[in-house]
Amino acid sequence: MSTATTVREQVLQAGPPELRRLFREGALVRPTSGLAPGYVQANLVVLPREQAFDFLLFCQRNPRPCPLIEVVEAGAVEPAASAPGADLSRDLAKYRVYERGELAAEPDSVADLWSEDMVSFLLGCSFTFEDALIGAGIRLPHVEQGRNVAMFITSVETTPAGVFSGPLVVSMRAVPHDRVVRAVQVTSRFPSVHGAPVHVGDPGAIGIPDVSKPDLGDPVEVGEGEAPVFWACGVTPQAVAMRSKPPLMITHSPGYMFITDLRNEDMAVI
Amino acid sequence: MSTATTVREQVLQAGPPELRRLFREGALVRPTSGLAPGYVQANLVVLPREQAFDFLLFCQRNPRPCPLIEVVEAGAVEPAASAPGADLSRDLAKYRVYERGELAAEPDSVADLWSEDMVSFLLGCSFTFEDALIGAGIRLPHVEQGRNVAMFITSVETTPAGVFSGPLVVSMRAVPHDRVVRAVQVTSRFPSVHGAPVHVGDPGAIGIPDVSKPDLGDPVEVGEGEAPVFWACGVTPQAVAMRSKPPLMITHSPGYMFITDLRNEDMAVI
Numbered sequence: 001m002s003t004a005t006t007v008r009e010q011v012l013q014a015g016p017p018e019l020r021r022l023f024r025e026g027a028l029v030r031p032t033s034g035l036a037p038g039y040v041q042a043n044l045v046v047l048p049r050e051q052a053f054d055f056l057l058f059c060q061r062n063p064r065p066c067p068l069i070e071v072v073e074a075g076a077v078e079p080a081a082s083a084p085g086a087d088l089s090r091d092l093a094k095y096r097v098y099e100r101g102e103l104a105a106e107p108d109s110v111a112d113l114w115s116e117d118m119v120s121f122l123l124g125c126s127f128t129f130e131d132a133l134i135g136a137g138i139r140l141p142h143v144e145q146g147r148n149v150a151m152f153i154t155s156v157e158t159t160p161a162g163v164f165s166g167p168l169v170v171s172m173r174a175v176p177h178d179r180v181v182r183a184v185q186v187t188s189r190f191p192s193v194h195g196a197p198v199h200v201g202d203p204g205a206i207g208i209p210d211v212s213k214p215d216l217g218d219p220v221e222v223g224e225g226e227a228p229v230f231w232a233c234g235v236t237p238q239a240v241a242m243r244s245k246p247p248l249m250i251t252h253s254p255g256y257m258f259i260t261d262l263r264n265e266d267m268a269v270i
Numbered sequence: 271m272s273t274a275t276t277v278r279e280q281v282l283q284a285g286p287p288e289l290r291r292l293f294r295e296g297a298l299v300r301p302t303s304g305l306a307p308g309y310v311q312a313n314l315v316v317l318p319r320e321q322a323f324d325f326l327l328f329c330q331r332n333p334r335p336c337p338l339i340e341v342v343e344a345g346a347v348e349p350a351a352s353a354p355g356a357d358l359s360r361d362l363a364k365y366r367v368y369e370r371g372e373l374a375a376e377p378d379s380v381a382d383l384w385s386e387d388m389v390s391f392l393l394g395c396s397f398t399f400e401d402a403l404i405g406a407g408i409r410l411p412h413v414e415q416g417r418n419v420a421m422f423i424t425s426v427e428t429t430p431a432g433v434f435s436g437p438l439v440v441s442m443r444a445v446p447h448d449r450v451v452r453a454v455q456v457t458s459r460f461p462s463v464h465g466a467p468v469h470v471g472d473p474g475a476i477g478i479p480d481v482s483k484p485d486l487g488d489p490v491e492v493g494e495g496e497a498p499v500f501w502a503c504g505v506t507p508q509a510v511a512m513r514s515k516p517p518l519m520i521t522h523s524p525g526y527m528f529i530t531d532l533r534n535e536d537m538a539v540i
Contacts, residue, residue: 053323057341060326061351071327073432081331081429159351162343188540191461195539269465269539270458 011035016083016259020091026108029093031255033127033146038264040193041257042069042082042122043234044092045241046110046250049074052119054162055241059121061159065168065236067124067192069260075116082122082260089114094253101245110250118250124193125234125257126171128264132186138179142220148255149173150214151233155207156198158236166240170198170230172211174222183229189268199230206230281305286353286529290361296378299363301525303397303416308534310463311527312339312352312392313504314362315511316380316520319344322389324432325511329391331429335438335506337394337462339530345386352392352530359384364523371515380520388520394463395504395527396441398534402456408449412490418525419443420484421503425477426468428506436510440468440500442481444492453499459538469500476500 011019011028016036022028032041047055052074059066070082077087089111097105097113126149130140142149149171156168175183180200188196203211211228212219216235222228238251252258281289281298286306292298302311317325322344329336340352347357359381367375367383396419400410412419419441426438445453450470458466473481481498482489486505492498508521522528 053326056323056326056330057343060330060338060341068330071330073327185540191539269461270455 015039016261017085019259020083020086023093024087024090029108032093032257032259033255036259038131040069040082040260040262040264040267041125041127042260043125043238044088044250044252044258045121045123045237046088046118047121047241048117048246048248049119051163051241051244051246054164055121058158058161058164058240059123059237061161062236063191064194064198064232065158065234067194069122069124069192069262071122072120074119075114076120077114079120079122079260082262083258084261088120088258092252092256092258094256096251096253098242098249098251100247101242106253113248113250118248122258122260123234123237124267126194126231127257128193128267129187129190129195129231131264132190133173133183136179136182136186138175138183140173142218148217150218150220151216151235152203152208152230153215158240163244164240166236166243168198169216169233169236169239170206171217171233172214172220172228172230174220174226175229176226180227180229187231189270191269192267194231194234197229198232201227203228285309286531287355289529290353290356293363294357294360299378302363302527302529303413303525306529308401310339310352310530310532310534310537311395311397312530313395313508314358314520314522314528315391315393315507316358316388317391317511318387318516318518319389321433321511321514321516324434325391328428328431328434328510329393329507331431332506333461334465334468334502335428335504337464339392339394339462339532341392342390344389345384346390347384349390349392349530352532353528354531358390358528362522362526362528364526366521366523368512368519368521370517371512376523383518383520388518392528392530393504393507394537396464396501397527398463398537399457399460399465399501401534402460403443403453406449406452406456408445408453410443412488418487420488420490421486421505422473422478422500423485428510433514434510436506436513438468439486439503439506439509440476441487441503442484442490442498442500444490444496445499446496450497450499457501459540461539462537464501464504467499468502471497473498
């Protein structure tokens with residue numbers, strides 16, 4: 001057995017704390033899709049205290065695109081509720097650093113940028129409800145093919161809060177007509193990770209002119225006998241936060257999520 | 271038909287905007303239990319901007335006792351999402367004003383106290399899930415008898431946020447053993463109005479020495495063949511906010527809730 005195989009198997013069997021340690025030590029740099037199955041992965045947004053109240057309010061008003069898993073006080077790096085002992089400034093494989101809304105760097109640690117002024121937000125990500133869809137027997141070609149989900153900027157406005165406003169971004173999955181109701185049901189159990197779809201059917205009704213041409217991510221075909229189903233997307237809060245051009249904003253790098261100790265089933269309301 | 275009867279009938283048939291107008295004009299002063307059936311009533315907490323981020327964070331961390339329905343920006347009086355056109359400073363029948371944690375007044379309007387510094391929080395109240403329990407055929411003697419629900423200060427600590435911390439306060443309802451599962455199910459649909467119970471059964475497990483002696487409200491008998499079931503209570507955020515002794519805090523007067531335009535069913539996640 002080659003060393004590479006051993007490392008690969010070790011990674012695929014690793015739990016959240018072990019994976020976070022590998023990311024922290026720089027021993028592993030890869031997208032987190034497929035890692036730590038059954039555990040909740042989260043989007044990270046770190047903002048100066050000045051913007052934090054408005055952003056928290058924005059999330060409260062727009063729970064579907066901005067489902068809060070945890071908010072960590074200014075200056076602290078440990079998400080005590082979702083990953084005790086973790087360090088948000090070092091435990092992700094790759095970060096993005098934005099200065100006044102412009103991408104400035106993509107480092108593997110932001111420990112040197114952390115200050116008493118930074119408030120961290122962990123937001124639910126689609127992996128959790130996609131697990132529920134797959135569990136309900138609904139095929140997700142983009143997951144099978146290791147591609148990115150198709151995302152669209154809609155004509156639906158989020159509810160503004162202070163300096164934050166902007167359009168709702170959605171992800172689209174093609175669901176067979178006879179599985180649409182089940183898709184609504186199984187994802188409704190998980191309101192803290194985007195939850196129920198925001199729209200089923202006609203893309204034009206939410207301002208999408210061509211469902212085969214996503215604004216972000218990879219195109220997905222909507223086949224004969226399938227309906228396009230749209231869920232609020234975690235790209236929304238990042239896009240909205242960026243538009244406010246805070247002096248400093250830190251996020252995860254797309255696909256390189258924060259892995260929590262929470263289980264997907266912990267997120268279910270019923 | 272006497273004038274009194276006419277007014278009484280008018281009140282019992284009035285919708286939320288009409289009731290708010292009667293409260294605003296001082297034409298009606300009464301507890302809101304039983305009014306505008308089917309519509310969501312809310313707890314009100316108004317705090318200075320200085321405390322608002324920590325309180326919003328406290329609510330986010332403690333969604334069962336502090337289910338946010340709407341947060342209104344500093345200085346604004348209109349809850350645009352839950353009651354467009356309403357005025358939070360005048361549309362409740364009775365308010366409480368606290369200065370540094372001490373009750374200072376119980377006026378029928380706080381318009382003169384409103385300032386650019388005050389942030390308003392509307393929090394879900396138990397009336398919504400009690401409607402769901404009654405709809406599921408579970409009798410609630412305190413509702414039938416027009417008495418207050420039995421409330422207890424538990425040994426369970428809330429998750430602190432900034433200056434806010436304190437014990438969880440729960441309300442108790444006696445549920446027949448064969449209806450306990452149904453009670454959990456029907457209230458789970460409403461996470462934004464306290465949702466599922468926090469505890470079923472042994473009161474001692476959450477630090478309640480004698481279930482016949484509530485800390486607040488009226489005693490309720492737990493009969494033969496019944497289990498005490500405990501829900502997180504909206505008194506929790508008020509008690510916690512008061513402990514922080516903000517210079518000024520405004521709340522509704524107990525039982526005199528804010529009546530929103532939202533329907534109870536709008537609160538259901540599934």
